Amino acid sequence: MPVSSATDPALPGHVAIIMDGNGRWAQARGLERSEGHREGLEATRRAVRFYAEHGIQSLTVFAFSSENWGRPRSEVEALFELFVTAIEGELPELVERGIRLRFIGDRATFPPTLQTRMCEAEEATAGNEGMCLVVALGYGGRWDILQAARKWVAKGGAEADGDAESTFAAELSTTGLADVDLLIRTGGEQRISNFLLWQAAYAEILFIETYWPDVGEKDFERSLAWYAQRQRRFGRVSAGAYSATEVPGA
Numbered sequence: 001m002p003v004s005s006a007t008d009p010a011l012p013g014h015v016a017i018i019m020d021g022n023g024r025w026a027q028a029r030g031l032e033r034s035e036g037h038r039e040g041l042e043a044t045r046r047a048v049r050f051y052a053e054h055g056i057q058s059l060t061v062f063a064f065s066s067e068n069w070g071r072p073r074s075e076v077e078a079l080f081e082l083f084v085t086a087i088e089g090e091l092p093e094l095v096e097r098g099i100r101l102r103f104i105g106d107r108a109t110f111p112p113t114l115q116t117r118m119c120e121a122e123e124a125t126a127g128n129e130g131m132c133l134v135v136a137l138g139y140g141g142r143w144d145i146l147q148a149a150r151k152w153v154a155k156g157g158a159e160a161d162g163d164a165e166s167t168f169a170a171e172l173s174t175t176g177l178a179d180v181d182l183l184i185r186t187g188g189e190q191r192i193s194n195f196l197l198w199q200a201a202y203a204e205i206l207f208i209e210t211y212w213p214d215v216g217e218k219d220f221e222r223s224l225a226w227y228a229q230r231q232r233r234f235g236r237v238s239a240g241a242y243s244a245t246e247v248p249g250a
């Protein structure tokens with residue numbers, strides 16, 4: 001039975017995935033890279049089902065980075081077409097599962113059809129109360145921090161009283177979501193590639209060798225088991241590391 005992460009501290013509240021390895025998956029099979037992206041969508045569907053069924057509150061998936069604009073036009077166009085088809089195809093299941101869909105990233109230069117589908121899907125799922133599925137499209141951590149900084153400064157954040165970290169974080173595209181607890185990157189690379197730079201400050205990071213299209217339920221199960229074993233310290237020391245007379249922070 002799925003358990004709610006609100007009641008189980010061993011479960012991450014917010015899982016984020018750098019879904020990497022689609023192109024290499026395709027190339028290894030003599031296929032076009034776009035075939036890898038198509039197959040990658042199946043893995044994304046498996047991830048959404050798995051984490052939603054396991055009571056995860058938010059799942060953020062990296063689908064297209066600010067830097068991915070630098071890929072050949074044919075690949076970028078194929079990706080945009082896939083995003084449109086994916087939104088149209090997946091929307092009924094998201095609605096049925098009560099999943100709220102949200103996009104983060106700079107969408108201003110996306111094709112109008114894609115922008116329209118994104119808005120429609122966000123509106124159609126806005127009232128849902130299940131897992132929040134955040135799709136990072138045209139997203140970069142530096143873009144996010146910069147756009148937040150502009151808004152924060154314009155609102156007088158630098159001069160205002162109160163907790164600057166909180167008021168700043170409220171301007172990030174992820175406003176309202178908890179920080180990332182578990183960050184997974186598939187495909188063998190061990191880097192962040194400009195993903196959630198601020199939000200993943202204390203994330204537990206799991207690197208998986210498997211290319212994204214081959215990732216499935218067993219890997220997701222392992223990710224939760226691995227997370228449950230982590231001892232999160234947030235810069236402090238573990239309980240029990242001090243004697244009773246030596247209280248940390250006192």
Ligand code: IPE
Binds near residue numbers: 024063
């Ligand atoms: C990740 O897979 C998906 C996107 C960036 C859109 P890649 O396309 O980066 O696949 P590899 O890393 O080249 O194998």
Ligand code: IPE
Binds near residue numbers: 018063064065068191
């Ligand atoms: C990160 O993968 C972006 C996405 C998964 C959307 P990349 O393939 O773009 O990252 P690099 O180039 O290997 O760092």
Ligand code: MG
Binds near residue numbers: 020021022
């Ligand atoms: Mg890649």
